[in-house]
Amino acid sequence: MASGYPIYIFVWLSKFVILRGEKMKIKDFIAKTLRVGTFLSFTALLVTVVLQIVSRFLLSNVTFVWTEELSRFLFIYSVAFGAPLAMKNQEYINVDILLEKLPKKSRYILEAIIEIAAVGLFIIVFVNSIEFLQIGSNQTSATLGIPMSVAYFSITMTSALIVLYGVINVINKIRFLIRRDDIV
Secondary structure, three states, X not given: OHHHHHHHHHHHHHOOOOEOOEOOOHHHHHHHHHHHHXXXXXXXXXXXXXXXXXXXXXXXXXXXXXXXXXXXXXXXXXXXXXXHHHHHXXXXXXXXXXXXXXXXXXXXXXXHHHHHHHHHHHXXXXXXXXXXXXXXXXXEOOOOOOEHHHHHHHHHHXXXXXXXXXXXXXXXXXXXXXXXXXXX
């Protein structure tokens, strides 16, 4: 089935991810895979865009029509690999003017509520992305001819990993609040 391609890539990458000869925790493996995926997709995006520019302006007889579509897919996957890392490291965009003025305990509670809302949103996105995968298995991209489920898988992967890291963040915040009754 076409929707299995990203899983094969993930398994292939897993063979090369070793941390000092020790077994990695699954969340460390996922984070490392996401960092590698972000780097590879963004690097490939840069190469594709440079190739597109060179072919348009320096090689007038040669055109690569597939570069536009490939660059779009690579951009999507750059974001898809990077967004869960932003959730993991809590580096997503926020307006912290209000948070800065709150006492530490209230700040942690509000941050946990925000994380719970994000988890809820991405659970909805994940559930609906399954339908996209099914639709994409019957379609192919215009110039590359790859199944659209490969592109749509980015939504499923990203939403699942954002939910995972969001739940971990909420659990860590709650544990911190429980252990630290002296937080004001």
